[in-house]
Amino acid sequence: MSDKKIYFACSIRGGRDDAETYGALVTHITTQAVVLSEIFADRKLTPSGSPGLSADIYAKDISWVQQADAIIAEVTNPSLGVGYEIAKAEEWDKPVLALFHETGERKLSAMIDGSPNLLVVRYMDIDEAKLAIDSFIRSLE
Amino acid sequence: MSDKKIYFACSIRGGRDDAETYGALVTHITTQAVVLSEIFADRKLTPSGSPGLSADIYAKDISWVQQADAIIAEVTNPSLGVGYEIAKAEEWDKPVLALFHETGERKLSAMIDGSPNLLVVRYMDIDEAKLAIDSFIRSLE
Numbered sequence: 001m002s003d004k005k006i007y008f009a010c011s012i013r014g015g016r017d018d019a020e021t022y023g024a025l026v027t028h029i030t031t032q033a034v035v036l037s038e039i040f041a042d043r044k045l046t047p048s049g050s051p052g053l054s055a056d057i058y059a060k061d062i063s064w065v066q067q068a069d070a071i072i073a074e075v076t077n078p079s080l081g082v083g084y085e086i087a088k089a090e091e092w093d094k095p096v097l098a099l100f101h102e103t104g105e106r107k108l109s110a111m112i113d114g115s116p117n118l119l120v121v122r123y124m125d126i127d128e129a130k131l132a133i134d135s136f137i138r139s140l141e
Numbered sequence: 142m143s144d145k146k147i148y149f150a151c152s153i154r155g156g157r158d159d160a161e162t163y164g165a166l167v168t169h170i171t172t173q174a175v176v177l178s179e180i181f182a183d184r185k186l187t188p189s190g191s192p193g194l195s196a197d198i199y200a201k202d203i204s205w206v207q208q209a210d211a212i213i214a215e216v217t218n219p220s221l222g223v224g225y226e227i228a229k230a231e232e233w234d235k236p237v238l239a240l241f242h243e244t245g246e247r248k249l250s251a252m253i254d255g256s257p258n259l260l261v262v263r264y265m266d267i268d269e270a271k272l273a274i275d276s277f278i279r280s281l282e
């Protein structure tokens with residue numbers, strides 16, 4: 001168990017189609033590190049998002065990104081917030097792992113896929129994503 | 142006609158449902174300023190995006206954001222790239238106008254809606270969006 005702090009980024013208001021995957025990934029990450037944004041994987045969270053003012057949510061989430069040692073983002077479902085947070089993490093020189101579920105239905109944004117400042121891993125099944133997470137967290141030590 | 146350079150950001154690989162709106166907005170902006178990313182509003186552009194490597198697209202688009210005096214983003218359709226570009230524009234102290242079409246179907250990301258560094262305008266019809274653009278471009282002078 002590492003004492004690293006991970007910010008897990010995923011779509012909330014952009015759509016919760018992949019909520020089950022988010023849950024499985026966060027459960028896996030918590031075996032190895034602290035996940036600041038564990039709440040994002042809650043399957044009860046709908047696209048209405050967390051209650052409260054957007055400005056308060058923004059302040060809390062940005063503070064978590066600042067505190068984090070690294071970011072793991074699930075980027076299959078398009079999301080303005082995830083794109084924004086990835087850019088902030090890059091600005092603050094935090095390592096970013098972007099996990100994209102390759103189903104043939106979607107094409108990953110060129111701004112994520114083409115960024116020289118982050119690691120993109122395409123996975124076909126959840127075990128591949130978990131292996132990428134293990135390797136990424138080891139690289140932070 | 143201002144000589145200001147505007148980067149227009151909109152969803153491409155995230156989905157092209159709002160392509161007609163993007164076209165109308167870009168046509169309107171070009172009456173007042175130079176739009177570096179005019180191609181993004183092309184109705185022939187599909188979610189497959191522009192041809193070419195993601196790294197090349199990234200380099201070109203980021204260079205346009207750097208050259209721009211300001212960013213106008215249509216943020217109704219969730220998009221990783223648009224979220225990323227908005228954060229880059231904030232990092233580089235460029236004014237950002239984010240236009241959200243209020244239809245009741247979607248809820249704007251808290252990371253955009255709650256950011257203290259940009260101007261969010263919700264519009265019900267395209268004329269409201271055009272008025273917001275006029276006012277924003279005037280504010281750049």
